[in-house]
Amino acid sequence: MTSRISAEHEYTMGYSPEFLQLLDRRNAHTHAAHLVSQLRAGMRLLDFGCGPGTITVGLAAAVKPGEVHGVDMEESQIEMARAAASAGGHDNITFHVGNVYELPFEDNYFDAAHCHAVLMHVPDTQSALREVKRVLKPGGIIASREMIAGSSFVEPAGEHIPDAWATFIRLLAGNGGHPEMGKELKRALLEAGFADVNTGGSFDYFDTAEEISFLHAFINDWFFMPQVVAAATQYGLATQAEFDQWRLEIDQWEDAVGAVGGLAFGEAIATKP
Ligand SMILES: C[S@@+](CC[C@H](N)C(=O)[O-])C[C@H]1O[C@@H](n2cnc3c(N)ncnc32)[C@H](O)[C@@H]1O
Numbered sequence: 392m393t394s395r396i397s398a399e400h401e402y403t404m405g406y407s408p409e410f411l412q413l414l415d416r417r418n419a420h421t422h423a424a425h426l427v428s429q430l431r432a433g434m435r436l437l438d439f440g441c442g443p444g445t446i447t448v449g450l451a452a453a454v455k456p457g458e459v460h461g462v463d464m465e466e467s468q469i470e471m472a473r474a475a476a477s478a479g480g481h482d483n484i485t486f487h488v489g490n491v492y493e494l495p496f497e498d499n500y501f502d503a504a505h506c507h508a509v510l511m512h513v514p515d516t517q518s519a520l521r522e523v524k525r526v527l528k529p530g531g532i533i534a535s536r537e538m539i540a541g542s543s544f545v546e547p548a549g550e551h552i553p554d555a556w557a558t559f560i561r562l563l564a565g566n567g568g569h570p571e572m573g574k575e576l577k578r579a580l581l582e583a584g585f586a587d588v589n590t591g592g593s594f595d596y597f598d599t600a601e602e603i604s605f606l607h608a609f610i611n612d613w614f615f616m617p618q619v620v621a622a623a624t625q626y627g628l629a630t631q632a633e634f635d636q637w638r639l640e641i642d643q644w645e646d647a648v649g650a651v652g653g654l655a656f657g658e659a660i661a662t663k664p
Pocket of ligand 1: 402404414417439440441442443444445446462463464465468489490491492506507508509512513
């Protein structure tokens with residue numbers, strides 16, 4: 392299902408407090424470890440699609456006193472990111488409201504560019520990567536970690552839970568996103584002219600009682616929120632009855648013996664020749 396849900400592409404996840412709880416659990420060491428080991432003091436770094444900046448602040452600490460710029464198209468996220476940087480005393484970061492298709496920087500400006508869970512939402516991957524390549528210095532690195540939605544799971548899964556994942560994937564694709572971007576990164580980076588592409592994969596894994604309870608609450612709060620159900624039902628992706636059944640099975644999953652869950656991600660680092 393690749394038809395568009397709206398003429399204007401929408402960012403599927405939105406900016407609800409429910410979704411922001413998930414971003415709040417991220418930091419540079421848990422979610423950008425593939426890049427942190429490559430960073431050096433003094434590097435100039437771009438974090439595009441930085442959201443509320445929870446990863447950006449850790450990257451800024453790694454390159455301090457290097458200059459860091461966080462860019463996101465959503466003003467509310469930039470306000471939160473500025474507050475997080477100020478609270479943490481990170482005076483080497485500047486946040487900008489802006490679009491990855493048109494970055495407000497001169498050519499060959501950055502030593503490193505980073506994004507996490509962004510290219511999966513950006514419809515025109517090649518235009519975005521070309522723009523990031525423009526602002527990177529020759530020899531500069533790009534790092535990205537993106538979801539592989541089809542390899543994500545809750546276990547033990549009820550009979551209809553695979554249909555819920557399939558609906559999430561169709562919602563993302565319908566909004567112009569790329570639900571499997573995590574495994575398409577190597578191809579996309581090579582196509583954009585990057586070299587020395589190194590890839591890997593990892594899970595955001597939910598195992599302890601606290602983590603299971605968090606993931607359960609997140610799925611309940613976000614996936615079953617009225618806007619998501621309305622979008623999915625309006626565009627014929629699922630019925631209200633199906634959402635009701637999925638909610639029942641997700642509740643059963645939370646209480647099941649041996650419950651685990653995983654969000655699958657692919658990671659890549661590459662160089663601008
Ligand atoms: C899933 S959030 C990830 C935020 C952060 N990188 C993290 O992982 O915590 C995706 C972010 O990308 C931003 N975004 C999506 N498309 C964008 C674009 N074309 N230009 C700039 N930001 C964009 C959204 O506003 C959102 O804040």
